[in-house]
Amino acid sequence: xxxxxxxxxxxxxxxxxxxxxxxxxxxxxxxxxxxxxxxxxxxxxxxxxxxxxxxxxxxxxxxxxxxxxxxxxxxxxxxxxxxxxxxxxxxxxxxxxxxxxxxxxxxxxxxxxxxxxxxxxxxxxxxxxxxxxxxxxxxxxxxxxxxxxxxxxxxxxxxxxxxxxxxxxxxxxxxxxxxxxxxxxxxxxxxxxxxxxxxxxxxxxxxxxxxxxxxxxxxxxxxxxxxxxxxxxxxxxxxxxxxxxxxxxxxxxxxxx
Numbered sequence: 387x388x389x390x391x392x393x394x395x396x397x398x399x400x401x402x403x404x405x406x407x408x409x410x411x412x413x414x415x416x417x418x419x420x421x422x423x424x425x426x427x428x429x430x431x432x433x434x435x436x437x438x439x440x441x442x443x444x445x446x447x448x449x450x451x452x453x454x455x456x457x458x459x460x461x462x463x464x465x466x467x468x469x470x471x472x473x474x475x476x477x478x479x480x481x482x483x484x485x486x487x488x489x490x491x492x493x494x495x496x497x498x499x500x501x502x503x504x505x506x507x508x509x510x511x512x513x514x515x516x517x518x519x520x521x522x523x524x525x526x527x528x529x530x531x532x533x534x535x536x537x538x539x540x541x542x543x544x545x546x547x548x549x550x551x552x553x554x555x556x557x558x559x560x561x562x563x564x565x566x567x568x569x570x571x572x573x574x575x576x577x578x579x580x581x582x583x584x585x586x587x588x589x590x591x592x593x594x595x596x597x598x599x600x601x602x603x604x605x606x607x608x609x610x611x612x613x614x615x616x617x618x619x620x621x622x623x624x625x626x627x628x629x630x631x632x633x634x635x636x637x638x639x640x641x642x643x
Contacts, residue, residue: 389586391564392512392533394451398423399581400611401453401566402604403591405431410445412601417447419601420608426453426482426589429472443476452478453514459485462501469506481506482536482568482589483515492542496523500530507531516568519553524561534564536589539580543592545572548579558584574610581614582622 388397401424402416416422427442446452454472459465462485469481483502487495499515500523506513512533517523519537527535537557540546547570548554558565564586571577572593580588590607597603 389564396423396451396587397421398608398611399587399615400577400604400608401426401587401589402594403455403589404428404442404595405455405457405591406595407600408595409600410442412604413442413445413450414447415601416604417450420604422604422608423449424451424453424587424589426455426591427472427476428455428457429468429475430458432472432475451480452476453480453482454478455482455484456502457484457486459483459502460487461485461495462498462505465498465502466505466509469502469511470509473511479510480512480533481514483513485516494518494538496520499523500526503527503530503532514566519550519557521553521556521560524557524565528561528563532563534566534586535561536566536568538569539567539576540570542569544570545593546570547572547576548583551583554580554585555583574606577607578610578614578617581611582618584618587611 388395389399398421400422402422403426405428454476456465456468459468465483465485473479483499485495485498486492494516496517499517503513503515507530514534514536515527515532516536524535537554540549566587566589567580567585568589571588571590577588594600594603
């Protein structure tokens with residue numbers, strides 16, 4: 387079954403960021419061949435004055451879902467303004483709130499994010515806040531009425547994968563809205579791990595966009611996300627601290643005469 391977000395069914399749980407793509411022509415190919423539906427677009431990368439055929443908006447299929455991104459915002463006021471501009475430029479009301487409180491690790495400012503979410507939800511946006519993995523913050527955002535939360539796996543662009551599994555699992559287990567793990571996922575195995583934890587989707591940017599072949603890497607992530615989700619839905623085996631032979635040796639020996 388697909389992921390339902392605000393009465394919209396999303397069949398592909400791999401969301402793709404477009405910020406670092408060297409060639410936007412890969413976007414429609416990902417959409418058509420890999421069935422990727424959700425593409426995150428940083429508003430600051432949209433140039434409405436660029437010649438027709440060169441803007442990222444010219445490469446986004448009409449059947450794709452655009453998630454505008456407020457990256458570059460330093461506080462809630464800037465994030466709200468960027469979201470409003472993004473909606474005007476794209477026609478999309480899906481917005482990923484991304485507010486960085488510092489520049490070295492680009493960690494999200496959860497306090498400012500909550501303030502922005504309150505304003506944007508009231509203004510009719512479908513809000514997807516990017517947060518540090520904090521259950522209390524996630525619950526506050528759920529109460530505000532956001533469409534999903536997007537806790538980081540590890541710092542943006544770090545490719546370190548899932549650094550805070552326990553905190554992520556707490557969010558996944560304790561809130562009822564979708565959890566989309568975003569940032570730091572550098573390998574398909576990281577994405578599969580996120581899905582095995584019970585995440586509803588993952589958003590990948592750097593690992594795909596900076597690879598030698600973004601389309602093939604997106605294909606690899608696509609398969610990993612599907613595999614991880616299937617494994618989660620079936621139920622993963624319990625981990626044990628001792629061996630448990632699949633074919634006990636003693637039974638085999640007893641049958642020999």
